[in-house]
Amino acid sequence: MSKLNWKSIIGWGCAALVAVFIVYTNMQEQKALQNSGKKNVYAVLPLSGHIAVFGKAVKEAVDLWQETHPNKLFNIIYVDSQSKPDVALTAVNQATINSSDPIVFAPQTFVGNVLAPVLEKRNGFLFNITAIPLKGKYKSYQRVSSGFDDVVTSLLGYTKKFPTLAIIYLNEDFGAGVSTLFKQEYEKLGGKVLSTTVFNLNERDIRLEIYKLLQDNPSAIALFGMPNLLYINIIKEIKAQGYQGQIITDVTLSNPYLIEALQDVAEGIISSITLPVNQETNSLYKETKARNLPFYYVWAEVWDTLDLIQYTLENNLPFNQETYTKMGKWKGVAGDVIFPGNGDSLYPFILVQYKDGKFVPVAE
Numbered sequence: 001m002s003k004l005n006w007k008s009i010i011g012w013g014c015a016a017l018v019a020v021f022i023v024y025t026n027m028q029e030q031k032a033l034q035n036s037g038k039k040n041v042y043a044v045l046p047l048s049g050h051i052a053v054f055g056k057a058v059k060e061a062v063d064l065w066q067e068t069h070p071n072k073l074f075n076i077i078y079v080d081s082q083s084k085p086d087v088a089l090t091a092v093n094q095a096t097i098n099s100s101d102p103i104v105f106a107p108q109t110f111v112g113n114v115l116a117p118v119l120e121k122r123n124g125f126l127f128n129i130t131a132i133p134l135k136g137k138y139k140s141y142q143r144v145s146s147g148f149d150d151v152v153t154s155l156l157g158y159t160k161k162f163p164t165l166a167i168i169y170l171n172e173d174f175g176a177g178v179s180t181l182f183k184q185e186y187e188k189l190g191g192k193v194l195s196t197t198v199f200n201l202n203e204r205d206i207r208l209e210i211y212k213l214l215q216d217n218p219s220a221i222a223l224f225g226m227p228n229l230l231y232i233n234i235i236k237e238i239k240a241q242g243y244q245g246q247i248i249t250d251v252t253l254s255n256p257y258l259i260e261a262l263q264d265v266a267e268g269i270i271s272s273i274t275l276p277v278n279q280e281t282n283s284l285y286k287e288t289k290a291r292n293l294p295f296y297y298v299w300a301e302v303w304d305t306l307d308l309i310q311y312t313l314e315n316n317l318p319f320n321q322e323t324y325t326k327m328g329k330w331k332g333v334a335g336d337v338i339f340p341g342n343g344d345s346l347y348p349f350i351l352v353q354y355k356d357g358k359f360v361p362v363a364e
Contacts, residue, residue, distance in 0.1 A: 039074040044106040049083025061302035073313040125319040129301040146347035154272035154349035166218035170225025178224040220246040227255040254296040284333040304332040
């Protein structure tokens with residue numbers, strides 16, 4: 001019989017005690033928050049994993065909202081989804097184990113799709129931002145985000161001046177959905193789509209496909225998709241191959257890390273984004289500007305959602321879809337947000353051009 005390795009046993013014992021201490025500390029913190037008499041709202045964010053940069057940007061917006069709202073009626077508890085929907089579900093179940101009607105705030109459609117059915121069964125409610133409509137028809141969920149219609153409608157008035165277009169989209173739900181609707185509506189206006197090119201998210205060499213579509217000499221190129229490195233590389237490659245026509249994109253372009261990566265390459269691109277019309281008097285715009293932070297759709301959707309939760313609690317309203325459908329619209333930080341029903345929402349967009357390092361409103 002081999003001798004016991006006491007150092008190993010002691011090491012494992014210390015590790016176990018540390019783990020127990022962390023769990024105990026988290027439980028005590030949550031208990032303290034619950035005893036504060038305020039409602040807990042669970043912010044499920046990708047604070048680690050492959051899209052942690054995005055999660056930290058959302059958290060930055062949440063933190064600033066808390067700083068500027070000292071009289072808030074709820075506690076915000078952060079839950080790390082680790083950028084994975086299955087982890088998000090497990091983490092939410094653990095965090096809300098003692099809550100009979102949890103209120104959850106989460107970005108992204110793929111997270112909303114796994115959380116919505118579970119929260120519905122538990123009499124909870126989900127606020128979903130930076131998301132398109134969920135696959136199921138849930139009553140315990142409200143999207144506070146733009147959709148396909150918002151993007152397309154806001155671009156059509158401008159794009160109808162171009163007789164021909166080439167469309168590029170990324171092979172995911174947002175890119176595919178926007179490109180399909182845009183093509184349909186653009187052709188109704190008499191425009192001709194010369195080509196439609198789709199890129200998978202793991203695409204590496206895009207030069208040949210870009211070269212092929214440029215041979216048709218389109219008067220404009222429309223690009224749709226979620227923010228990632230591929231989106232950046234497509235714009236860079238179009239410019240690198242000497243294209244002189246108009247590049248048109250969606251709200252994705254307003255992501256700060258995209259603009260930082262593109263810099264001068266983004267000059268002249270037309271997009272449609274969430275931006276306050278009266279910037280001089282907009283409180284959130286002034287707050288972000290004072291801190292040298294870029295205002296874009298994430299800020300608007302985060303603040304609108306948290307303001308909406310505060311309003312719901314102040315007026316003792318039930319957290320259900322009917323509450324927001326009856327409301328009809330919400331005066332958001334960038335304009336009126338419409339709640340047409342079924343958990344859907346419509347966001348205010350304005351047409352802009354990226355010029356001299358900033359987005360400038362343009363006439364259609």
